[in-house]
Amino acid sequence: MVEKVLLTREAPFHTLKEYRAEGGFQALEKALKMSQEEIIAEIKRSNLKGRGGAGFPTGIKWDGVRKKTADILGFPPKKYLVCNGSEGEPGTYKDRYLIKKNPYTLIEGMAIASYAIGTYGAIICIKEVFKKEIAILQRAIGECIDAGLIGDDAMGSGQALPLEIALGPDSYLLGEDRAQLEVIEGKPAWPRAKGMIPVEYGLYGQPTVVNNVETLATVPHILRNGADWFKTIGTPDSPGTMIFTLTGDVNRPGIYELPLGTPLRTLIEVYGEGARPDRKIKAVFSGPTNAVIPAHKLDTPLDFGSMRNIPSGLGSGGFIVYDDTACILQAGLNFSRFLAIESCGQCVSCKSGTGRITRRLELLESGRATEDDVLSIVAECQQMKGQGRCFLITEEGVEINSLFYHFPEEVAEHLEFGCLRKRPLVLPKIKDFDESTHTFIYDEAYYDRSLAEGRHILYPT
Ligand SMILES: Cc1cc2nc3c(=O)[nH]c(=O)nc-3n(C[C@H](O)[C@H](O)[C@H](O)COP(=O)(O)O)c2cc1C
Numbered sequence: 001m002v003e004k005v006l007l008t009r010e011a012p013f014h015t016l017k018e019y020r021a022e023g024g025f026q027a028l029e030k031a032l033k034m035s036q037e038e039i040i041a042e043i044k045r046s047n048l049k050g051r052g053g054a055g056f057p058t059g060i061k062w063d064g065v066r067k068k069t070a071d072i073l074g075f076p077p078k079k080y081l082v083c084n085g086s087e088g089e090p091g092t093y094k095d096r097y098l099i100k101k102n103p104y105t106l107i108e109g110m111a112i113a114s115y116a117i118g119t120y121g122a123i124i125c126i127k128e129v130f131k132k133e134i135a136i137l138q139r140a141i142g143e144c145i146d147a148g149l150i151g152d153d154a155m156g157s158g159q160a161l162p163l164e165i166a167l168g169p170d171s172y173l174l175g176e177d178r179a180q181l182e183v184i185e186g187k188p189a190w191p192r193a194k195g196m197i198p199v200e201y202g203l204y205g206q207p208t209v210v211n212n213v214e215t216l217a218t219v220p221h222i223l224r225n226g227a228d229w230f231k232t233i234g235t236p237d238s239p240g241t242m243i244f245t246l247t248g249d250v251n252r253p254g255i256y257e258l259p260l261g262t263p264l265r266t267l268i269e270v271y272g273e274g275a276r277p278d279r280k281i282k283a284v285f286s287g288p289t290n291a292v293i294p295a296h297k298l299d300t301p302l303d304f305g306s307m308r309n310i311p312s313g314l315g316s317g318g319f320i321v322y323d324d325t326a327c328i329l330q331a332g333l334n335f336s337r338f339l340a341i342e343s344c345g346q347c348v349s350c351k352s353g354t355g356r357i358t359r360r361l362e363l364l365e366s367g368r369a370t371e372d373d374v375l376s377i378v379a380e381c382q383q384m385k386g387q388g389r390c391f392l393i394t395e396e397g398v399e400i401n402s403l404f405y406h407f408p409e410e411v412a413e414h415l416e417f418g419c420l421r422k423r424p425l426v427l428p429k430i431k432d433f434d435e436s437t438h439t440f441i442y443d444e445a446y447y448d449r450s451l452a453e454g455r456h457i458l459y460p461t
């Protein structure tokens with residue numbers, strides 16, 4: 001049974017020669033002999049879903065752009081492919097890990113996507129602070145251009161497949177696809193209005209596909225081995241694998257590629273080697289995006305449908321585990337602070353709402369909140385869902401509300417005594433991963449730096 005697609009070998013691919021020796025670029029060679037329609041039909045048949053958070057079917061997105069014969073003003077379109085390499089979600093490190101292990105499979109996937117969509121330009125957008133990954137990508141892209149695999153005449157096919165890198169700020173919103181397009185155009189990372197979807201109005205107003213690193217890196221494997229092979233891995237709803245980042249209160253945090261449909265409990269207990277001695281898992285967060293997963297739901301399969309049904313979500317595959325010594329409200333407060341800082345302020349209900357909730361959670365932690373504060377948090381969370389230009393405001397509403405729903409006894413305890421679990425929890429904003437010791441390095445200067453940069457929480461007076 002196939003268990004891994006992307007991380008099949010431990011050692012990183014250091015050179016193009018190594019990658020080609022293991023079949024690299026055979027998929028692009030095959031793709032260049034196929035029509036655009038045939039490639040997209042194969043990706044649609046594979047039921048590949050985006051690994052960036054929303055789980056949107058990749059083939060449908062590609063087809064939407066391929067079929068565009070005019071831009072929004074009715075002129076012949078210049079289509080774009082953008083690879084979202086911003087990876088800003090706390091608890092996630094899989095895209096950087098993948099780039100470090102094998103940048104070539106991403107480049108090959110982008111070349112295939114560019115050809116299938118009929119793009120004018122392809123861009124990897126990555127945070128300027130990801131220095132190591134940028135250097136790896138620059139070198140690998142240079143090698144591929146020098147070898148004639150991409151560039152003006154890809155593999156002697158007469159097909160131009162250019163590829164560039166765009167650098168962006170260390171902001172969570174750089175990962176939001178419409179904000180990312182603004183950044184590539186030289187503007188701040190502020191999401192565009194809701195209706196401006198990239199397939200219709202993307203980079204420079206042109207039809208654009210935005211896909212996550214892992215999504216694009218999976219494409220060569222599907223083309224080389226076929227959609228039927230891909231569908232033997234994972235579940236019918238969610239074929240293939242996903243690279244999970246496991247952090248928090250487990251014995252062996254790490255990055256694990258597993259078939260979709262693997263129970264969350266297996267990720268935590270088998271791969272993460274479970275909770276520390278004499279402790280029990282209390283709850284798991286899939287980043288700041290989704291509802292918290294209480295311990296009694298650990299048998300849920302890690303696939304898009306099952307996670308949605310419990311209800312939570314796969315997010316970008318980052319799972320942060322807390323045991324019974326952790327304060328669940330403090331964990332929520334960390335996420336709420338993060339979202340309040342990252343909120344760009346274009347929508348009043350978001351900037352002031354995340355600020356108000358954060359403030360009330362702080363009062364609750366310190367034992368100074370009233371029942372009215374609790375009722376206000378829950379009411380505000382309800383009102384936030386679906387508001388605003390982007391999903392950030394909904395993330396706050398969904399996640400914080402879920403804490404009050406699943407852990408009412410802990411809320412009551414806080415109202416009476418304040419926090420009784422004095423263990424400080426860090427925001428799991430990952431800076432690096434030491435594979436030899438299975439240790440994640442967190443960005444501990446995040447809050448101070450954000451304030452120094454003028455990115456603040458809008459507290460109520
Ligand atoms: C606030 C916010 C942050 C996001 N951050 C990321 C990110 O860091 N990386 C990513 O691939 N997608 C991120 N997304 C999702 C993207 O908007 C988009 O759905 C995704 O890049 C599409 O790629 P996919 O179809 O391959 O999943 C974010 C969305 C929101 C609302």
Ligand code: SF4
Nearest residue numbers: 345346347350388390
């Ligand atoms: S919802 Fe929040 S983060 Fe998104 S655009 Fe509005 S203010 Fe900015």
